Amino acid sequence: MNSLKFGDKVSLQRIEDAGGTLTVFDSIRFEGFEIRRIYFLHEMRDDSVRGRHAHFNLTQFFIAICGSFTVDLIHKGESKQVIADSSKEAIYVPPVTWRVLSGFSPDAVCLVVASETYDEGDYVREFDDFTKIP
Ligand code: TYD
Numbered sequence: 001m002n003s004l005k006f007g008d009k010v011s012l013q014r015i016e017d018a019g020g021t022l023t024v025f026d027s028i029r030f031e032g033f034e035i036r037r038i039y040f041l042h043e044m045r046d047d048s049v050r051g052r053h054a055h056f057n058l059t060q061f062f063i064a065i066c067g068s069f070t071v072d073l074i075h076k077g078e079s080k081q082v083i084a085d086s087s088k089e090a091i092y093v094p095p096v097t098w099r100v101l102s103g104f105s106p107d108a109v110c111l112v113v114a115s116e117t118y119d120e121g122d123y124v125r126e127f128d129d130f131t132k133i134p
Contacts, residue, residue: 084110
């Protein structure tokens with residue numbers, strides 16, 4: 001975990017056989033990361049824009065389990081654009097990262113693996129407030 005940088009793609013374990021593929025996200029691979037919630041984003045339109053916020057404490061991984069989309073991230077003054085287009089990898093989004101998800105393909109499904117349960121108080125929804133976080 002500590003060696004991961006925001007926007008890094010982590011390869012997921014894949015178990016392939018004649019009947020298909022089984023892909024595993026196992027938190028045992030990420031020291032200090034416990035899964036407390038999963039949810040998925042789907043049925044987006046091609047002009048949908050999601051995110052546009054940060055979190056104080058939440059760590060997340062995004063997985064394009066189907067289709068593709070663009071993830072724009074800002075962390076500690078550094079910007080990064082990542083294309084999520086493979087179910088083979090998870091994109092690391094640490095706390096205090098502004099994220100914008102857009103450019104969804106019609107079939108896009110974004111699985112989000114999160115370290116905390118839902119807490120609206122953990123959101124930073126105004127970009128101005130985000131830029132003021134020390
Ligand atoms: P939000 O996190 O803003 O979605 P996105 O970043 O994908 O655009 O959440 C959208 C709405 O759903 C908001 O009203 C909060 C609510 N919500 C929950 O009630 N529980 C959850 O676990 C999540 C992620 C969102």
